[in-house]
Amino acid sequence: MNDTLISHGTPADKARIVAYEMARNSLEGTYTHGINRFARLVRSVDSGTIVPSAEPELVASCGAMSRYEGHMGFGIINAIFAMDRAIDLASEHGIGLVSLAHSNHWLRAATYGYRALERGCAAICFTNTTNNMPAWGATDSRLGNNPFVMAFPRKNGQHMIVDSAMSQFSYGALEVARLAGKQMSVAAGFDKNGNITTDPSAVLETRRPLSAGYWKGAAMSFMIDIFSSCLSGGFPVADIAEQKEESALSQVFIAIDYRKIVGEDEADRIAERAIEYLKGSTKAEGTKEIVYPGERMMRVREENLREGIPVDERVWSEILSL
Amino acid sequence: MNDTLISHGTPADKARIVAYEMARNSLEGTYTHGINRFARLVRSVDSGTIVPSAEPELVASCGAMSRYEGHMGFGIINAIFAMDRAIDLASEHGIGLVSLAHSNHWLRAATYGYRALERGCAAICFTNTTNNMPAWGATDSRLGNNPFVMAFPRKNGQHMIVDSAMSQFSYGALEVARLAGKQMSVAAGFDKNGNITTDPSAVLETRRPLSAGYWKGAAMSFMIDIFSSCLSGGFPVADIAEQKEESALSQVFIAIDYRKIVGEDEADRIAERAIEYLKGSTKAEGTKEIVYPGERMMRVREENLREGIPVDERVWSEILSL
Numbered sequence: 001m002n003d004t005l006i007s008h009g010t011p012a013d014k015a016r017i018v019a020y021e022m023a024r025n026s027l028e029g030t031y032t033h034g035i036n037r038f039a040r041l042v043r044s045v046d047s048g049t050i051v052p053s054a055e056p057e058l059v060a061s062c063g064a065m066s067r068y069e070g071h072m073g074f075g076i077i078n079a080i081f082a083m084d085r086a087i088d089l090a091s092e093h094g095i096g097l098v099s100l101a102h103s104n105h106w107l108r109a110a111t112y113g114y115r116a117l118e119r120g121c122a123a124i125c126f127t128n129t130t131n132n133m134p135a136w137g138a139t140d141s142r143l144g145n146n147p148f149v150m151a152f153p154r155k156n157g158q159h160m161i162v163d164s165a166m167s168q169f170s171y172g173a174l175e176v177a178r179l180a181g182k183q184m185s186v187a188a189g190f191d192k193n194g195n196i197t198t199d200p201s202a203v204l205e206t207r208r209p210l211s212a213g214y215w216k217g218a219a220m221s222f223m224i225d226i227f228s229s230c231l232s233g234g235f236p237v238a239d240i241a242e243q244k245e246e247s248a249l250s251q252v253f254i255a256i257d258y259r260k261i262v263g264e265d266e267a268d269r270i271a272e273r274a275i276e277y278l279k280g281s282t283k284a285e286g287t288k289e290i291v292y293p294g295e296r297m298m299r300v301r302e303e304n305l306r307e308g309i310p311v312d313e314r315v316w317s318e319i320l321s322l
Numbered sequence: 323m324n325d326t327l328i329s330h331g332t333p334a335d336k337a338r339i340v341a342y343e344m345a346r347n348s349l350e351g352t353y354t355h356g357i358n359r360f361a362r363l364v365r366s367v368d369s370g371t372i373v374p375s376a377e378p379e380l381v382a383s384c385g386a387m388s389r390y391e392g393h394m395g396f397g398i399i400n401a402i403f404a405m406d407r408a409i410d411l412a413s414e415h416g417i418g419l420v421s422l423a424h425s426n427h428w429l430r431a432a433t434y435g436y437r438a439l440e441r442g443c444a445a446i447c448f449t450n451t452t453n454n455m456p457a458w459g460a461t462d463s464r465l466g467n468n469p470f471v472m473a474f475p476r477k478n479g480q481h482m483i484v485d486s487a488m489s490q491f492s493y494g495a496l497e498v499a500r501l502a503g504k505q506m507s508v509a510a511g512f513d514k515n516g517n518i519t520t521d522p523s524a525v526l527e528t529r530r531p532l533s534a535g536y537w538k539g540a541a542m543s544f545m546i547d548i549f550s551s552c553l554s555g556g557f558p559v560a561d562i563a564e565q566k567e568e569s570a571l572s573q574v575f576i577a578i579d580y581r582k583i584v585g586e587d588e589a590d591r592i593a594e595r596a597i598e599y600l601k602g603s604t605k606a607e608g609t610k611e612i613v614y615p616g617e618r619m620m621r622v623r624e625e626n627l628r629e630g631i632p633v634d635e636r637v638w639s640e641i642l643s644l
Contacts, residue, residue, distance in 0.1 A: 277560035
């Protein structure tokens with residue numbers, strides 16, 4: 001992947017980071033935003049949507065906040081840069097916020113949460129997307145699913161992190177279920193009669209996927225779009241929807257060096273208490289285990305480190321042909 | 323309300339603020355956390371759960387972050403103080419974070435968002451609660467519904483704000499529907515056979531309300547609890563659950579003075595674009611209007627300013643008897 005990126009015009013330092021992070025996304029179980037997405041990323045470089053040599057540029061800065069222009073560079077490169085800057089600001093001020101305009105898809109949202117966790121900071125970050133989800137009460141998609149991350153570190157490295165899009169299911173998940181002839185586990189969207197359904201085919205036909213929590217996820221999505229675009233001076237979903245492909249996204253990265261106001265041991269003890277309490281829940285029939293956010297990922301990572309990263313043969317052939 | 327608070331031992335300066343904010347909550351349509359809740363608040367003062375003269379005390383501070391001990395004071399007093407401090411920090415550093423331990427119920431979460439909006443800042447704030455919602459796959463309640471707020475101002479005062487608990491419906495809403503013999507509009511929880519249901523009686527029986535977005539709201543709830551308790555050194559839901567009544571809550575207040583990195587007019591233009599796009603959605607059958615988060619509250623406020631705040635006679639009689 002590194003070599004392919006270089007042969008398509010990516011500077012070596014950037015190619016290494018993008019290849020590493022996409023491999024890591026698959027290693028940690030986010031296959032859809034890992035190796036599976038690599039061929040599409042290279043096509044975006046070829047089409048000019050991604051400018052492979054672009055560097056983020058400082059637009060404005062004040063105290064613990066900085067605003068950057070992404071110049072349509074790699075989403076991963078820009079977002080890592082932005083979270084690293086937010087962490088630097090947090091080292092100085094306790095908390096740091098960096099906003100980023102006109103960047104590309106950052107792939108796995110959790111990547112930037114882990115970036116902060118691995119430097120001992122908590123993080124909140126989010127991005128807007130193209131229009132892929134209807135407003136509450138609407139039939140056409142004018143909201144993004146706008147992934148949102150909250151991450152808090154633990155001393156033992158078993159970090160807590162939620163990486164959640166504002167739709168109940170992604171289009172990718174709906175398509176996988178449709179091909180397998182399966183129903184979704186819970187309500188997934190609206191059918192052509194305007195009824196809520198678990199049938200992926202019906203939702204793919206209407207293009208009316210359900211926002212997570214109905215009106216709640218729709219409202220959160222809108223506010224994430226407002227924060228992302230207004231804090232960066234970048235595009236809201238309304239403008240991203242007019243691009244040829246999903247690009248020119250707006251993002252916000254907040255890092256919190258909590259150790260400046262709470263002892264690391266003190267916070268760790270509180271987290272252990274919360275985890276122990278949660279995991280001691282009475283399990284419903286059919287539940288094997290109650291997990292905290294981020295726990296499952298650690299297991300997939302360990303399994304894939306031990307047994308190798310599963311990669312679809314067709315995906316790999318396509319990458320080799322690039 | 324002001325006089326009643328004073329006669330129950332509240333210092334005059336604090337009584338004025340608590341009475342004002344509770345009246346305002348009803349004025350702006352959040353009746354459950356307004357005048358309807360006043361008698362219960364006074365009982366909490368009488369029982370000693372709320373310490374009416376308590377003042378928040380600085381525990382630690384670094385740059386743009388401060389941590390306070392709430393000393394079991396009025397939730398409204400402590401939370402207003404904390405958001406005001408966060409706004410002060412944002413005025414200096416661009417962004418400010420204040421955490422608060424051992425406070426009481428802050429009543430309407432949106433109150434603290436509006437506090438920032440009225441001083442021209444954006445805000446994110448959240449609180450934990452007592453255990454009132456099961457983890458995903460669990461039957462007993464070991465999560466809070468943990469309200470979360472994101473707020474961004476507009477120059478015309480028609481601010482954008484989401485104030486969302488992590489449960490799909492509150493117990494209050496389920497009880498109102500049960501008394502009226504109505505079904506909930508969407509899935510509300512589990513019945514005794516472990517099936518998802520819209521029947522409020524069934525959910526009130528099992529005490530298994532649904533988290534908003536199923537596993538998504540459950541995961542967000544847990545992370546809000548971790549941030550609230552770990553950043554403040556306060557209680558997680560696990561410890562709040564052991565209190566006699568819901569108290570000793572942990573809260574976080576983040577204010578963002580975005581004008582330091584983005585022009586006020588520039589942000590306002592982006593917000594107008596986003597609102598116009600959203601409201602231009604194609605309406606589903608039965609939808610009268612697509613609203614942005616915060617829009618409906620402004621209308622209720624205007625209506626109630628014009629016609630008076632509706633107050634239940636029994637609620638008012640009880641207050642007069644205190």
